[in-house]
Amino acid sequence: MKFHRIPDETVRRLPIYLRGLLLLAEQGREHVSSHELADILHIKGPQIRKDLSYFGEFGTPGVGYGTKELSDCLRDILNLNCPHKVALVGYGNLGAAILRYSGFRSYGLKITAIFENNPRKIGRIVQNIRIQDVKEISSLKRKKIELAILAIPAESAREVTERLEQAGILGILNFAPSYCIDARSKVKIITIDIGMDLARLPYYLPIKAEIAG
């Protein structure tokens, strides 16, 4: 294994591999070949092998990958071994849904702080967490929280992002449109834009009004 820059797409797939392996390990499987994993995850075998080879040699020829070993390694690579505290900014419909979403916990990610704009929500306690004023975001530095989920309207996204950055946040999962956020920010931002994804779905409907050229 030589040194290589690791493609973004590879990193994007690592959590998928991890989930598949955990599933198999749960079922009692000790080994799995890249070919079988490919069938399960709908990702081609060579793709899986190449992705993994960027990080080391985890498999044994003739046998495959140890489900337990490889999932442990992937946890290490993804930095999911130590638990991470996450701040949730915005407790509207989406924020509330995310707080209640349980899928994060198995990866050691836990929401431990919530911030809101709306004075009527500030002070309320949900899931044992007191909702704080957005102005108190700076307190995150003290609490050593490095990750945040941004579930607020587009208008305030830029300002809040800057505030998070100043509070020492290093990674953001952002649900606001990506253009709302300062492009030259040093923080790693992963954007999920549900509206955009739904808006391009009708494009694929077969009965399509062609536009004049």
Added chain:
Amino acid sequence: MKFHRIPDETVRRLPIYLRGLLLLAEQGREHVSSHELADILHIKGPQIRKDLSYFGEFGTPGVGYGTKELSDCLRDILNLNCPHKVALVGYGNLGAAILRYSGFRSYGLKITAIFENNPRKIGRIVQNIRIQDVKEISSLKRKKIELAILAIPAESAREVTERLEQAGILGILNFAPSYCIDARSKVKIITIDIGMDLARLPYYLPIKAEIAG
């Protein structure tokens, strides 16, 4: 403009262009250059021009693109001119949040049917829509609904997807893990996997425990 296969990535960006243009038109801007649009949307100018050139010639040299004209054309291309009814499957935390999300409406997309598994929710009326049993999904054919949003647990994703397909659904916005869904389905499926996106965020944290090679 010669005939070209249109790249997926281009289609993915079209709604972004549309949103930017609508924003500018609202502000009273009549024209915009690709360079200015690039600054706003954080997408390079040549990229924008090339993307648009796949569909026709919308701009005038020396002037730029008409905000109104181009946004109308993009609406046509994206098939967002006629209103679309959307079925929401799964009325848990996420489903409820999506129902209340208003961003869809400006694109002519409206949720007009809701399905659930949980007998305690079936029959309830939310936003003037009666929650139906998942078993009644076949009724979508009669109602001429072609799009669906899937906000259900991973376990039932495969079965429900098949049901949707049989009911004539042609496009799905899916929030379950992508491997849960039959890969050889003919329906267009766009998957959003929030858990996966959050799980790879810690990878980018600078203090990273390197794994042994």
Added chain:
DNA sequence: GTCCGTTTGTGAATGAGAACTCAAGCACTA
């Protein structure tokens, strides 16, 4: 009507990622 500054549309060049292929390696058998 002509010149000038600006902006488009697009072929060509570059870059990134996916897929293919196969030599090398391991388990198992005898």
Added chain:
DNA sequence: TAGTGCTTGAGTTCTCATTCACAAACGGAC
């Protein structure tokens, strides 16, 4: 110890996407 059947790891090829660069086109000034 040698042979067989799988499976990995990685160099090569191929496909797709982005960026560059420039000729052609337009508005406005004079």
